[in-house]
Amino acid sequence: MQDDFNVQMNEFLPLRDVVFNTLRQAILTGELKPGERLMEIHLANKLGVSRTPIREAIRKLELEGLVTMIPRRGAEVAQITEKSMTDVLEVRRALDALCAELACERITEAETEQLHRACEAFEAAVKTRDLKKIARADVQLHDIIVQATGNQRLVQLVNNLSEQMYRYRFEYIKDASQHQRLIEEHRIIYESIVKKDRETASQAARVHIDNQKKAIIAQIRSEKTGH
Amino acid sequence: MQDDFNVQMNEFLPLRDVVFNTLRQAILTGELKPGERLMEIHLANKLGVSRTPIREAIRKLELEGLVTMIPRRGAEVAQITEKSMTDVLEVRRALDALCAELACERITEAETEQLHRACEAFEAAVKTRDLKKIARADVQLHDIIVQATGNQRLVQLVNNLSEQMYRYRFEYIKDASQHQRLIEEHRIIYESIVKKDRETASQAARVHIDNQKKAIIAQIRSEKTGH
DNA sequence: CTGATGTATTTTGTATACAAGGATTGTACT
DNA sequence: AGTACAATCCTTGTATACAAAATACATCAG
Numbered sequence: 001m002q003d004d005f006n007v008q009m010n011e012f013l014p015l016r017d018v019v020f021n022t023l024r025q026a027i028l029t030g031e032l033k034p035g036e037r038l039m040e041i042h043l044a045n046k047l048g049v050s051r052t053p054i055r056e057a058i059r060k061l062e063l064e065g066l067v068t069m070i071p072r073r074g075a076e077v078a079q080i081t082e083k084s085m086t087d088v089l090e091v092r093r094a095l096d097a098l099c100a101e102l103a104c105e106r107i108t109e110a111e112t113e114q115l116h117r118a119c120e121a122f123e124a125a126v127k128t129r130d131l132k133k134i135a136r137a138d139v140q141l142h143d144i145i146v147q148a149t150g151n152q153r154l155v156q157l158v159n160n161l162s163e164q165m166y167r168y169r170f171e172y173i174k175d176a177s178q179h180q181r182l183i184e185e186h187r188i189i190y191e192s193i194v195k196k197d198r199e200t201a202s203q204a205a206r207v208h209i210d211n212q213k214k215a216i217i218a219q220i221r222s223e224k225t226g227h
Numbered sequence: 228m229q230d231d232f233n234v235q236m237n238e239f240l241p242l243r244d245v246v247f248n249t250l251r252q253a254i255l256t257g258e259l260k261p262g263e264r265l266m267e268i269h270l271a272n273k274l275g276v277s278r279t280p281i282r283e284a285i286r287k288l289e290l291e292g293l294v295t296m297i298p299r300r301g302a303e304v305a306q307i308t309e310k311s312m313t314d315v316l317e318v319r320r321a322l323d324a325l326c327a328e329l330a331c332e333r334i335t336e337a338e339t340e341q342l343h344r345a346c347e348a349f350e351a352a353v354k355t356r357d358l359k360k361i362a363r364a365d366v367q368l369h370d371i372i373v374q375a376t377g378n379q380r381l382v383q384l385v386n387n388l389s390e391q392m393y394r395y396r397f398e399y400i401k402d403a404s405q406h407q408r409l410i411e412e413h414r415i416i417y418e419s420i421v422k423k424d425r426e427t428a429s430q431a432a433r434v435h436i437d438n439q440k441k442a443i444i445a446q447i448r449s450e451k452t453g454h
Numbered sequence: 455c456t457g458a459t460g461t462a463t464t465t466t467g468t469a470t471a472c473a474a475g476g477a478t479t480g481t482a483c484t
Numbered sequence: 485a486g487t488a489c490a491a492t493c494c495t496t497g498t499a500t501a502c503a504a505a506a507t508a509c510a511t512c513a514g
Contacts, residue, residue: 059286087380153314
Protein backbone atom coordinates (compact mmCIF):
# COMPACT_ATOMS: atom_id res chain seq x y z
CA MET A 1 0.00 0.00 0.00
CA GLN A 2 1.81 3.11 -1.16
CA ASP A 3 0.44 6.39 0.06
CA ASP A 4 0.12 10.08 -0.45
CA PHE A 5 -1.49 10.62 2.89
CA ASN A 6 0.42 9.24 5.82
CA VAL A 7 -1.07 5.86 6.37
CA GLN A 8 -0.52 4.12 9.67
CA MET A 9 0.33 0.56 8.87
CA ASN A 10 -0.76 -1.26 12.05
CA GLU A 11 -0.25 -4.60 10.45
CA PHE A 12 -3.45 -6.27 11.59
CA LEU A 13 -5.97 -3.48 11.66
CA PRO A 14 -8.65 -4.11 9.02
CA LEU A 15 -8.06 -2.02 5.93
CA ARG A 16 -11.33 -0.19 6.47
CA ASP A 17 -10.01 1.17 9.76
CA VAL A 18 -6.69 2.13 8.24
CA VAL A 19 -8.56 3.96 5.49
CA PHE A 20 -10.95 5.50 8.01
CA ASN A 21 -8.12 6.87 10.13
CA THR A 22 -6.21 8.04 7.10
CA LEU A 23 -9.14 9.88 5.54
CA ARG A 24 -10.21 11.35 8.86
CA GLN A 25 -6.74 12.66 9.47
CA ALA A 26 -6.59 14.09 5.96
CA ILE A 27 -9.92 15.86 6.46
CA LEU A 28 -9.09 17.20 9.90
CA THR A 29 -5.73 18.56 8.87
CA GLY A 30 -7.27 20.18 5.83
CA GLU A 31 -5.35 18.05 3.39
CA LEU A 32 -8.73 17.15 1.96
CA LYS A 33 -10.58 20.43 1.66
CA PRO A 34 -14.24 21.08 2.42
CA GLY A 35 -16.38 20.47 -0.63
CA GLU A 36 -13.82 18.15 -2.19
CA ARG A 37 -15.35 15.01 -3.61
CA LEU A 38 -14.28 11.65 -2.28
CA MET A 39 -14.28 9.42 -5.33
CA GLU A 40 -14.00 5.80 -4.49
CA ILE A 41 -11.90 4.51 -7.35
CA HIS A 42 -9.58 7.46 -7.08
CA LEU A 43 -9.06 6.96 -3.35
CA ALA A 44 -8.76 3.22 -3.83
CA ASN A 45 -5.95 3.70 -6.31
CA LYS A 46 -4.30 6.34 -4.19
CA LEU A 47 -4.31 4.12 -1.11
CA GLY A 48 -3.70 0.92 -3.02
CA VAL A 49 -6.83 -0.91 -1.84
CA SER A 50 -10.13 -1.82 -3.41
CA ARG A 51 -13.35 0.16 -3.21
CA THR A 52 -14.84 -1.96 -0.44
CA PRO A 53 -12.74 -0.69 2.49
CA ILE A 54 -13.01 2.83 1.10
CA ARG A 55 -16.78 2.64 1.10
CA GLU A 56 -16.92 1.26 4.62
CA ALA A 57 -14.64 4.01 5.86
CA ILE A 58 -16.85 6.61 4.19
CA ARG A 59 -19.91 5.21 5.96
CA LYS A 60 -18.22 5.88 9.29
CA LEU A 61 -17.05 9.34 8.27
CA GLU A 62 -20.62 10.02 7.22
CA LEU A 63 -21.95 9.21 10.66
CA GLU A 64 -19.19 11.26 12.26
CA GLY A 65 -20.30 14.26 10.26
CA LEU A 66 -16.96 14.75 8.52
CA VAL A 67 -18.44 13.82 5.17
CA THR A 68 -21.69 14.70 3.46
CA MET A 69 -23.46 12.20 1.26
CA ILE A 70 -25.11 13.47 -1.88
CA PRO A 71 -27.50 10.90 -3.36
CA ARG A 72 -26.12 9.22 -6.45
CA ARG A 73 -23.15 11.54 -6.38
CA GLY A 74 -21.17 10.12 -3.50
CA ALA A 75 -19.37 11.71 -0.61
CA GLU A 76 -17.75 15.05 -0.23
CA VAL A 77 -15.84 16.61 2.64
CA ALA A 78 -18.29 18.45 4.88
CA GLN A 79 -18.19 22.22 4.79
CA ILE A 80 -16.89 23.99 7.85
CA THR A 81 -19.04 26.99 8.48
CA GLU A 82 -19.09 29.41 11.35
CA LYS A 83 -22.47 27.97 12.24
CA SER A 84 -21.22 24.39 12.34
CA MET A 85 -18.31 25.42 14.54
CA THR A 86 -20.44 27.39 16.98
CA ASP A 87 -22.79 24.42 17.13
CA VAL A 88 -19.92 22.13 18.02
CA LEU A 89 -18.47 24.57 20.52
CA GLU A 90 -21.82 25.09 22.18
CA VAL A 91 -22.11 21.38 22.85
CA ARG A 92 -18.50 21.05 23.87
CA ARG A 93 -18.90 23.85 26.33
CA ALA A 94 -21.63 21.95 28.11
CA LEU A 95 -19.80 18.64 27.97
CA ASP A 96 -16.47 20.06 29.12
CA ALA A 97 -18.26 21.62 32.06
CA LEU A 98 -19.82 18.24 32.78
CA CYS A 99 -16.41 16.59 32.56
CA ALA A 100 -14.98 19.03 35.08
CA GLU A 101 -17.84 18.41 37.49
CA LEU A 102 -17.63 14.65 37.20
CA ALA A 103 -13.86 14.74 37.53
CA CYS A 104 -14.33 16.51 40.88
CA GLU A 105 -16.33 13.57 42.13
CA ARG A 106 -14.46 10.70 40.58
CA ILE A 107 -10.84 11.52 39.96
CA THR A 108 -8.45 8.98 41.45
CA GLU A 109 -5.25 9.66 43.31
CA ALA A 110 -3.18 8.52 40.35
CA GLU A 111 -5.10 10.74 37.96
CA THR A 112 -4.74 13.71 40.28
CA GLU A 113 -1.04 13.15 40.19
CA GLN A 114 -1.09 12.91 36.39
CA LEU A 115 -3.08 16.10 36.21
CA HIS A 116 -0.57 17.85 38.40
CA ARG A 117 2.28 16.76 36.18
CA ALA A 118 0.31 17.77 33.07
CA CYS A 119 -0.12 21.27 34.47
CA GLU A 120 3.59 21.57 35.02
CA ALA A 121 4.28 20.13 31.60
CA PHE A 122 2.00 22.76 30.12
CA GLU A 123 3.87 25.54 31.89
CA ALA A 124 7.12 24.13 30.63
CA ALA A 125 5.72 23.89 27.10
CA VAL A 126 4.64 27.52 27.20
CA LYS A 127 8.17 28.52 28.08
CA THR A 128 9.48 26.86 24.93
CA ARG A 129 7.11 28.98 22.78
CA ASP A 130 6.69 25.95 20.55
CA LEU A 131 3.03 26.03 19.47
CA LYS A 132 2.94 22.33 18.62
CA LYS A 133 4.30 21.40 22.00
CA ILE A 134 1.91 23.74 23.78
CA ALA A 135 -1.08 22.38 21.88
CA ARG A 136 -0.04 18.83 22.68
CA ALA A 137 0.37 19.60 26.37
CA ASP A 138 -3.03 21.26 26.43
CA VAL A 139 -4.70 18.26 24.82
CA GLN A 140 -2.89 15.96 27.23
CA LEU A 141 -4.15 17.88 30.23
CA HIS A 142 -7.65 17.94 28.86
CA ASP A 143 -7.63 14.20 28.15
CA ILE A 144 -6.78 13.40 31.74
CA ILE A 145 -9.82 15.30 32.95
CA VAL A 146 -12.10 13.65 30.42
CA GLN A 147 -10.78 10.21 31.33
CA ALA A 148 -11.25 10.97 35.01
CA THR A 149 -15.01 11.13 34.49
CA GLY A 150 -15.02 7.37 34.03
CA ASN A 151 -17.81 7.82 31.51
CA GLN A 152 -16.88 6.07 28.28
CA ARG A 153 -19.71 7.57 26.29
CA LEU A 154 -18.70 11.03 27.39
CA VAL A 155 -15.07 10.35 26.49
CA GLN A 156 -16.08 9.26 23.02
CA LEU A 157 -18.35 12.25 22.42
CA VAL A 158 -15.89 14.84 23.68
CA ASN A 159 -13.10 13.35 21.63
CA ASN A 160 -15.25 13.42 18.54
CA LEU A 161 -16.24 17.02 19.10
CA SER A 162 -12.65 18.01 19.78
CA GLU A 163 -11.60 16.49 16.51
CA GLN A 164 -13.93 18.76 14.62
CA MET A 165 -11.86 21.70 15.80
CA TYR A 166 -8.55 20.05 15.09
CA ARG A 167 -7.53 22.37 12.31
CA TYR A 168 -7.98 25.37 14.56
CA ARG A 169 -5.99 23.87 17.41
CA PHE A 170 -3.27 26.52 17.17
CA GLU A 171 -5.55 29.53 16.97
CA TYR A 172 -6.20 30.00 20.64
CA ILE A 173 -2.60 29.52 21.68
CA LYS A 174 -1.13 31.60 18.88
CA ASP A 175 -1.50 34.77 20.93
CA ALA A 176 1.46 34.63 23.30
CA SER A 177 0.04 37.42 25.43
CA GLN A 178 -2.65 34.99 26.55
CA HIS A 179 -0.25 32.27 27.62
CA GLN A 180 0.01 33.44 31.17
CA ARG A 181 -3.78 33.49 31.43
CA LEU A 182 -3.96 29.95 30.06
CA ILE A 183 -1.56 28.72 32.72
CA GLU A 184 -3.69 30.46 35.30
CA GLU A 185 -6.88 28.86 33.95
CA HIS A 186 -5.34 25.44 34.09
CA ARG A 187 -4.21 26.06 37.62
CA ILE A 188 -7.77 27.01 38.60
CA ILE A 189 -9.16 23.87 37.00
CA TYR A 190 -6.56 21.69 38.65
CA GLU A 191 -7.04 23.19 42.08
CA SER A 192 -10.82 23.19 41.99
CA ILE A 193 -10.82 19.54 40.95
CA VAL A 194 -8.51 18.70 43.82
CA LYS A 195 -10.75 20.66 46.17
CA LYS A 196 -13.80 19.00 44.61
CA ASP A 197 -15.26 22.43 43.93
CA ARG A 198 -17.61 21.51 41.11
CA GLU A 199 -18.92 24.97 40.49
CA THR A 200 -15.53 26.61 40.03
CA ALA A 201 -14.22 23.74 37.95
CA SER A 202 -17.13 23.73 35.52
CA GLN A 203 -17.10 27.49 35.29
CA ALA A 204 -13.40 27.46 34.45
CA ALA A 205 -13.99 24.80 31.80
CA ARG A 206 -16.64 26.99 30.21
CA VAL A 207 -14.37 30.01 30.19
CA HIS A 208 -11.71 27.89 28.58
CA ILE A 209 -14.03 26.97 25.72
CA ASP A 210 -15.34 30.51 25.40
CA ASN A 211 -11.80 31.70 24.77
CA GLN A 212 -11.21 29.02 22.18
CA LYS A 213 -14.45 30.02 20.55
CA LYS A 214 -13.39 33.64 20.23
CA ALA A 215 -10.11 32.67 18.61
CA ILE A 216 -11.69 30.17 16.23
CA ILE A 217 -14.52 32.42 15.14
CA ALA A 218 -12.11 35.28 14.54
CA GLN A 219 -10.03 32.95 12.40
CA ILE A 220 -13.03 31.75 10.38
CA ARG A 221 -14.17 35.29 9.72
CA SER A 222 -10.73 36.38 8.60
CA GLU A 223 -10.54 33.36 6.29
CA LYS A 224 -13.84 34.38 4.73
CA THR A 225 -13.39 38.14 4.34
CA GLY A 226 -9.65 38.79 4.20
CA HIS A 227 -7.54 37.36 1.36
CA MET B 228 -37.08 -7.79 -0.35
CA GLN B 229 -39.13 -9.93 1.98
CA ASP B 230 -38.71 -9.32 5.65
CA ASP B 231 -38.87 -10.63 9.11
CA PHE B 232 -38.17 -7.30 10.65
CA ASN B 233 -40.41 -4.50 9.50
CA VAL B 234 -38.52 -2.93 6.69
CA GLN B 235 -39.45 0.51 5.52
CA MET B 236 -39.50 0.44 1.76
CA ASN B 237 -38.80 4.09 0.89
CA GLU B 238 -38.34 3.28 -2.74
CA PHE B 239 -35.27 5.38 -3.40
CA LEU B 240 -33.33 5.17 -0.18
CA PRO B 241 -30.07 3.28 -0.71
CA LEU B 242 -30.33 -0.27 0.55
CA ARG B 243 -27.61 0.37 3.11
CA ASP B 244 -29.83 2.97 4.76
CA VAL B 245 -32.85 0.70 4.67
CA VAL B 246 -30.76 -2.03 6.26
CA PHE B 247 -29.28 0.41 8.75
CA ASN B 248 -32.70 1.62 9.88
CA THR B 249 -34.07 -1.88 9.98
CA LEU B 250 -31.24 -3.28 12.06
CA ARG B 251 -31.18 -0.28 14.35
CA GLN B 252 -34.88 -0.62 14.97
CA ALA B 253 -34.47 -4.33 15.61
CA ILE B 254 -31.70 -3.69 18.12
CA LEU B 255 -33.48 -0.86 19.90
CA THR B 256 -36.72 -2.77 20.26
CA GLY B 257 -34.85 -5.78 21.58
CA GLU B 258 -35.78 -7.95 18.63
CA LEU B 259 -32.07 -8.51 18.24
CA LYS B 260 -30.80 -9.21 21.71
CA PRO B 261 -27.55 -8.01 23.27
CA GLY B 262 -24.73 -10.42 22.55
CA GLU B 263 -26.45 -11.83 19.49
CA ARG B 264 -24.14 -12.20 16.53
CA LEU B 265 -24.88 -10.32 13.35
CA MET B 266 -23.86 -12.69 10.61
CA GLU B 267 -23.68 -11.09 7.25
CA ILE B 268 -24.87 -13.86 4.97
CA HIS B 269 -27.67 -14.71 7.33
CA LEU B 270 -28.87 -11.12 7.49
CA ALA B 271 -28.41 -10.74 3.75
CA ASN B 272 -30.67 -13.71 3.11
CA LYS B 273 -33.17 -12.60 5.71
CA LEU B 274 -33.45 -9.13 4.18
CA GLY B 275 -33.06 -10.30 0.62
CA VAL B 276 -30.03 -8.19 -0.23
CA SER B 277 -26.34 -8.89 -0.71
CA ARG B 278 -23.66 -8.61 1.93
CA THR B 279 -22.45 -5.20 0.78
CA PRO B 280 -25.33 -3.08 2.14
CA ILE B 281 -25.35 -5.20 5.28
CA ARG B 282 -21.70 -4.50 5.91
CA GLU B 283 -22.08 -0.78 5.32
CA ALA B 284 -25.01 -0.65 7.70
CA ILE B 285 -22.97 -2.46 10.33
CA ARG B 286 -20.18 0.09 9.99
CA LYS B 287 -22.63 2.82 10.93
CA LEU B 288 -24.14 0.83 13.78
CA GLU B 289 -20.60 0.28 15.01
CA LEU B 290 -19.92 4.00 15.19
CA GLU B 291 -23.28 4.58 16.87
CA GLY B 292 -22.30 2.14 19.58
CA LEU B 293 -25.21 -0.23 18.99
CA VAL B 294 -22.90 -2.95 17.76
CA THR B 295 -19.54 -4.24 18.95
CA MET B 296 -16.95 -5.45 16.50
CA ILE B 297 -14.88 -8.46 17.45
CA PRO B 298 -11.81 -8.83 15.25
CA ARG B 299 -12.17 -11.57 12.68
CA ARG B 300 -15.41 -12.63 14.29
CA GLY B 301 -17.76 -9.92 13.09
CA ALA B 302 -20.38 -7.85 14.79
CA GLU B 303 -22.60 -8.52 17.73
CA VAL B 304 -25.30 -6.49 19.39
CA ALA B 305 -23.77 -4.33 22.12
CA GLN B 306 -24.49 -5.29 25.69
CA ILE B 307 -26.71 -3.00 27.68
CA THR B 308 -25.34 -2.68 31.17
CA GLU B 309 -26.37 -0.49 34.02
CA LYS B 310 -23.08 1.32 33.57
CA SER B 311 -23.65 2.03 29.89
CA MET B 312 -27.11 3.36 30.64
CA THR B 313 -25.98 5.62 33.46
CA ASP B 314 -23.22 6.88 31.18
CA VAL B 315 -25.75 7.74 28.51
CA LEU B 316 -28.14 9.31 31.00
CA GLU B 317 -25.39 11.38 32.56
CA VAL B 318 -24.58 12.91 29.19
CA ARG B 319 -28.21 13.32 28.26
CA ARG B 320 -28.90 15.12 31.50
CA ALA B 321 -26.32 17.75 30.63
CA LEU B 322 -27.45 18.04 27.02
CA ASP B 323 -31.14 18.22 27.84
CA ALA B 324 -30.38 20.99 30.29
CA LEU B 325 -28.44 22.75 27.55
CA CYS B 326 -31.37 22.29 25.17
CA ALA B 327 -33.73 23.89 27.65
CA GLU B 328 -31.42 26.86 28.15
CA LEU B 329 -30.87 27.40 24.46
CA ALA B 330 -34.57 27.03 23.76
CA CYS B 331 -35.20 29.89 26.18
CA GLU B 332 -33.05 32.13 24.05
CA ARG B 333 -33.96 30.97 20.59
CA ILE B 334 -37.45 29.52 20.45
CA THR B 335 -39.62 31.11 17.77
CA GLU B 336 -43.23 32.17 18.05
CA ALA B 337 -44.34 29.23 15.94
CA GLU B 338 -42.36 26.76 18.04
CA THR B 339 -43.75 28.25 21.25
CA GLU B 340 -47.20 27.64 19.86
CA GLN B 341 -46.25 24.06 18.93
CA LEU B 342 -44.87 23.52 22.40
CA HIS B 343 -48.08 24.76 23.93
CA ARG B 344 -50.11 22.36 21.81
CA ALA B 345 -47.71 19.52 22.64
CA CYS B 346 -48.26 20.14 26.36
CA GLU B 347 -51.99 19.93 25.90
CA ALA B 348 -51.64 16.86 23.74
CA PHE B 349 -49.60 15.25 26.49
CA GLU B 350 -52.28 15.98 29.07
CA ALA B 351 -54.87 14.51 26.75
CA ALA B 352 -52.69 11.45 26.17
CA VAL B 353 -52.33 10.91 29.91
CA LYS B 354 -56.11 10.89 30.23
CA THR B 355 -56.34 8.02 27.76
CA ARG B 356 -53.98 5.91 29.92
CA ASP B 357 -52.54 4.54 26.69
CA LEU B 358 -48.81 4.14 27.40
CA LYS B 359 -47.85 4.18 23.74
CA LYS B 360 -49.74 7.38 23.16
CA ILE B 361 -48.25 8.99 26.27
CA ALA B 362 -44.72 8.01 25.28
CA ARG B 363 -45.26 9.41 21.81
CA ALA B 364 -46.62 12.68 23.14
CA ASP B 365 -43.68 12.97 25.50
CA VAL B 366 -41.17 12.43 22.71
CA GLN B 367 -43.03 14.93 20.54
CA LEU B 368 -42.82 17.57 23.23
CA HIS B 369 -39.18 16.86 23.80
CA ASP B 370 -38.38 17.05 20.10
CA ILE B 371 -39.83 20.53 19.81
CA ILE B 372 -37.53 21.80 22.53
CA VAL B 373 -34.49 20.16 20.99
CA GLN B 374 -35.33 21.57 17.57
CA ALA B 375 -35.84 25.00 19.10
CA THR B 376 -32.16 25.14 19.99
CA GLY B 377 -31.38 25.56 16.31
CA ASN B 378 -28.21 23.55 16.89
CA GLN B 379 -28.08 20.71 14.40
CA ARG B 380 -25.19 18.95 16.07
CA LEU B 381 -27.03 19.04 19.38
CA VAL B 382 -30.17 17.68 17.76
CA GLN B 383 -28.24 14.79 16.29
CA LEU B 384 -26.47 13.93 19.54
CA VAL B 385 -29.57 14.11 21.71
CA ASN B 386 -31.53 11.98 19.27
CA ASN B 387 -28.79 9.40 19.24
CA LEU B 388 -28.62 9.29 23.02
CA SER B 389 -32.39 9.06 23.29
CA GLU B 390 -32.37 6.09 20.98
CA GLN B 391 -30.14 4.18 23.32
CA MET B 392 -32.91 4.27 25.91
CA TYR B 393 -35.64 3.36 23.46
CA ARG B 394 -36.40 0.01 24.93
CA TYR B 395 -37.03 1.55 28.32
CA ARG B 396 -39.28 4.25 26.96
CA PHE B 397 -42.32 2.95 28.84
CA GLU B 398 -40.65 2.48 32.19
CA TYR B 399 -40.93 5.98 33.47
CA ILE B 400 -44.53 6.45 32.41
CA LYS B 401 -45.71 3.03 33.55
CA ASP B 402 -46.37 4.33 37.04
CA ALA B 403 -49.70 6.12 36.69
CA SER B 404 -49.30 7.76 40.07
CA GLN B 405 -46.53 9.86 38.56
CA HIS B 406 -48.56 11.08 35.61
CA GLN B 407 -49.82 14.19 37.34
CA ARG B 408 -46.28 15.10 38.29
CA LEU B 409 -45.16 14.63 34.69
CA ILE B 410 -47.83 17.02 33.49
CA GLU B 411 -46.67 19.48 36.11
CA GLU B 412 -43.03 19.11 35.04
CA HIS B 413 -43.92 19.75 31.44
CA ARG B 414 -45.88 22.80 32.44
CA ILE B 415 -42.87 24.16 34.33
CA ILE B 416 -40.61 23.58 31.34
CA TYR B 417 -43.07 25.20 28.97
CA GLU B 418 -43.66 28.23 31.17
CA SER B 419 -40.02 28.80 31.97
CA ILE B 420 -39.11 28.64 28.30
CA VAL B 421 -41.83 31.18 27.51
CA LYS B 422 -40.56 33.39 30.34
CA LYS B 423 -36.98 32.80 29.14
CA ASP B 424 -36.06 31.64 32.61
CA ARG B 425 -33.00 29.58 31.74
CA GLU B 426 -32.23 28.43 35.23
CA THR B 427 -35.67 27.00 35.96
CA ALA B 428 -35.97 25.44 32.53
CA SER B 429 -32.63 23.63 32.71
CA GLN B 430 -33.28 22.54 36.27
CA ALA B 431 -36.63 21.07 35.25
CA ALA B 432 -34.99 19.26 32.34
CA ARG B 433 -32.49 17.71 34.73
CA VAL B 434 -35.21 16.60 37.11
CA HIS B 435 -37.02 15.06 34.18
CA ILE B 436 -33.99 12.94 33.28
CA ASP B 437 -33.31 12.06 36.91
CA ASN B 438 -36.76 10.56 37.13
CA GLN B 439 -36.27 8.58 33.95
CA LYS B 440 -32.97 7.37 35.32
CA LYS B 441 -34.58 6.05 38.49
CA ALA B 442 -37.18 4.13 36.53
CA ILE B 443 -34.69 2.72 34.05
CA ILE B 444 -32.13 1.66 36.64
CA ALA B 445 -34.84 0.00 38.71
CA GLN B 446 -35.93 -1.89 35.62
CA ILE B 447 -32.40 -3.01 34.74
CA ARG B 448 -31.79 -4.25 38.27
CA SER B 449 -35.04 -6.18 38.33
CA GLU B 450 -34.20 -7.73 34.95
CA LYS B 451 -30.88 -8.89 36.33
CA THR B 452 -31.92 -10.25 39.73
CA GLY B 453 -35.55 -11.23 39.94
CA HIS B 454 -37.07 -10.93 36.46
C1' DC C 455 -12.60 -42.00 28.37
C1' DT C 456 -9.93 -37.89 27.55
C1' DG C 457 -7.15 -35.02 24.93
C1' DA C 458 -4.91 -33.57 20.84
C1' DT C 459 -4.54 -33.00 16.08
C1' DG C 460 -6.02 -32.47 11.50
C1' DT C 461 -9.75 -31.52 8.36
C1' DA C 462 -13.98 -29.39 6.97
C1' DT C 463 -17.03 -25.66 7.36
C1' DT C 464 -18.25 -21.19 8.38
C1' DT C 465 -17.43 -16.39 8.32
C1' DT C 466 -15.10 -12.43 7.72
C1' DG C 467 -12.06 -9.32 4.81
C1' DT C 468 -11.06 -7.83 0.34
C1' DA C 469 -11.43 -7.50 -4.59
C1' DT C 470 -13.90 -7.33 -8.73
C1' DA C 471 -17.88 -7.44 -11.89
C1' DC C 472 -22.10 -5.55 -13.49
C1' DA C 473 -25.98 -2.39 -13.92
C1' DA C 474 -28.17 2.03 -13.68
C1' DG C 475 -28.31 6.88 -13.07
C1' DG C 476 -26.02 11.58 -13.87
C1' DA C 477 -22.94 14.46 -15.89
C1' DT C 478 -20.49 16.05 -19.71
C1' DT C 479 -19.36 16.87 -24.21
C1' DG C 480 -20.21 17.30 -28.89
C1' DT C 481 -23.22 18.09 -32.63
C1' DA C 482 -27.09 19.64 -35.07
C1' DC C 483 -30.54 22.88 -35.64
C1' DT C 484 -32.59 27.40 -35.03
C1' DA D 485 -23.86 32.12 -31.53
C1' DG D 486 -26.86 29.83 -28.49
C1' DT D 487 -29.85 26.10 -27.19
C1' DA D 488 -31.52 21.45 -27.26
C1' DC D 489 -30.72 16.78 -27.69
C1' DA D 490 -28.14 12.61 -27.92
C1' DA D 491 -24.27 9.62 -27.14
C1' DT D 492 -20.63 8.51 -24.15
C1' DC D 493 -18.21 8.33 -20.06
C1' DC D 494 -17.92 8.35 -15.22
C1' DT D 495 -19.44 7.20 -10.74
C1' DT D 496 -22.13 5.13 -7.57
C1' DG D 497 -24.96 1.15 -5.81
C1' DT D 498 -25.28 -3.66 -5.55
C1' DA D 499 -23.94 -8.39 -6.12
C1' DT D 500 -20.71 -11.94 -6.25
C1' DA D 501 -16.22 -14.27 -6.11
C1' DC D 502 -12.10 -15.53 -3.75
C1' DA D 503 -8.78 -15.95 0.08
C1' DA D 504 -7.50 -16.33 4.79
C1' DA D 505 -8.65 -16.88 9.47
C1' DA D 506 -11.32 -18.98 12.99
C1' DT D 507 -14.32 -22.36 14.62
C1' DA D 508 -16.34 -26.88 15.00
C1' DC D 509 -16.08 -31.53 14.53
C1' DA D 510 -14.38 -35.95 14.04
C1' DT D 511 -10.86 -39.22 14.35
C1' DC D 512 -7.04 -41.25 16.48
C1' DA D 513 -3.65 -41.99 20.15
C1' DG D 514 -2.69 -42.53 24.92
